[in-house]
Each structure stands twice: as structure tokens, then as C-alpha cells.
Amino acid sequence: MERGGEIDLGDLVRTLVASGYARTDRVEARGELAIRGGIVDIYPADAESPVRIELWGDEIDSMRTFAVSTQRATGEIDEVTVYPAREMILDHGVEDAANRLRMLEPWASSTWDRFAEGMAFPGMESWSPWFAEERTALDEATEATVVVFDPVRCEARAAELSAEEDDLAAALAPTWGTGAPAAGDHPALYLALAPDDAAIMAPPQAAGPGDVGFEMRGLDATPGDPESVAHAITRWRTRNVSIIVAMDGEAAANRVARVLAEHGVALDPTEAADGDRPIVLPAGIHRGFRVAGVRDRRRR
Incomplete structure (x- = not known):
């Protein structure tokens, strides 16, 4: 949804409720929704702050983030994407x-x-x-090259989840009744991490010439000190290093861009990295992000 766009309030509420949002009198947690006349409060499932949408008829007149504790507006936004709450x-x-x-x-x-x-x-x-079909996130990434950082740990965790599910199925199988599948014969909730050639396995250290290694270390800056972070980013820029600052959510990304700009570092808030200029992404590292223009060398 974006400011200036049009929505039908009834359709919006039905869609949000069907997507797992719970109607309340006061929005205080993710996945909640409140309606007061032409004002819609939504706390998106993946957002840092709830959003207040004010309607003029069917037109979105304004959109603001607000604080849960005071219910007061904290900033204006131009658009919001609301993902399902379940x-x-x-x-x-x-x-x-x-x-x-x-x-x-x-x-x-x-x-x-x-x-x-x-x-x-x-x-x-x-x-x-x-x-659902037995498909993983890697199966869905048909038009992108997926990089799996620390694949050994990822595969080990995937195996642990599968083992936990097997143990739970073995314990519950006797309660399923006549005609139920035996433990282990039911569709799996957790699928093994078995990426194909479309994924790059990136261990912390390259073990051989065929491995892709990614060096990971701190920024060499004082956490919480914008001036220190700005100096560190400036130093890395002189070494022709592509800089991506990943923050959880659009509000956090915009705030970091604004603060660093005050210390002489211009970061462009964007949705995708292009590698040509320092940017700040509204997506945390743990959620992943898309890097445009980067190709797998094995496909050339």
C-alpha cells in the first residue's frame, strides 16, 4: 500500500484477517489490526514498528509509524508492505x-x-x-544464485530438525488412529538441506580451490558510535570495497542513512544491492538480501 493509493476498507480487513491478523481495540504486537472509523492500525508481522493508515474515503491520505507504548506517531512513510501473520x-x-x-x-x-x-x-x-509440495526456499530461487554461508552448520541444523520431527512422529503415531501412516511415512515438515548446482556453498574458510570463501569480521568501529562507524566505512571505501549496511526494516534503514549522512557518509536506502555505491538495505543479514548483477562464476 502507498500514500495516495486507493483501497476498499472492507476488502483490506477481510484480507488481513484471512492472512492471520487479529482484530483488537489497540495494536500492541505484531500480527494485530485495529480499526477506528477511517483509521487503520496494522502491526506487520515483520516490521519494526506498527503503521497507522488514515483514509479519506477510499484514498490513503497519510501513513505513519507509531510507538506501541504511547500510540503516538513517530514518522511519516510513503508505503508499506504487509506480509501474512502466519x-x-x-x-x-x-x-x-x-x-x-x-x-x-x-x-x-x-x-x-x-x-x-x-x-x-x-x-x-x-x-x-x-x-504443499516438497519444496524448499532453494527450490523457489530459480532466477537467482543462492549463497549458503557456513553450509556445514546449516546442514547439521537441518538434520537436527528432521530428527526432532521423526522423534515426535514416533511418539504421536500411536494416537493417530486406524488407517494413519506409520511414523516416518507422513509428509515431512522439515526438508533436508540438499541444494543443487544453483547454490554456492560458502564455508567460513575455503578448504580447496573449488570452494567459495567469504571473509567475515567486524567493522573495526565502536558499536553505537555513528562517527566511528562513518570513519570505518570511509576507510573501506578507499579500498574499493562494496559496502552494504543491512538493517531490520525500512524505518531502521532510513534512520541509519540519516545519521551517517550527518557524519559525512552518504548511503542510499534501497531494496537491492548493485555493488557500485554504499547502500543501506531494509533487510537484516539473517533474513538475506538480493545482490543485483552478481553472477556465479561457474555458470560463465
């Missing part, structure tokens, strides 16, 4: 699949009934493998 959306596809599962897997008919009726319930995400 992993599983109860759409018509899920309802149709649940109706088919009623016949194919009658041992869980009471659960399929809830899905078919569009009822959200605690723990429903654990049933998502029955409704």
Missing part, C-alpha cells in the same frame, strides 16, 4: 485439498473438517506438508 493461509486451495483428504485420509477427518471450513487453530502449520 505461515499457512486458509484459502480456497487449502479448503479444496482438505475436502479431498477427507476421503483419502479419513483417520484425520476432524482436522480436515476444520481446514475445509476455513477454521484457524493452534498448531495447524504442522499439517502444512499435507497441502
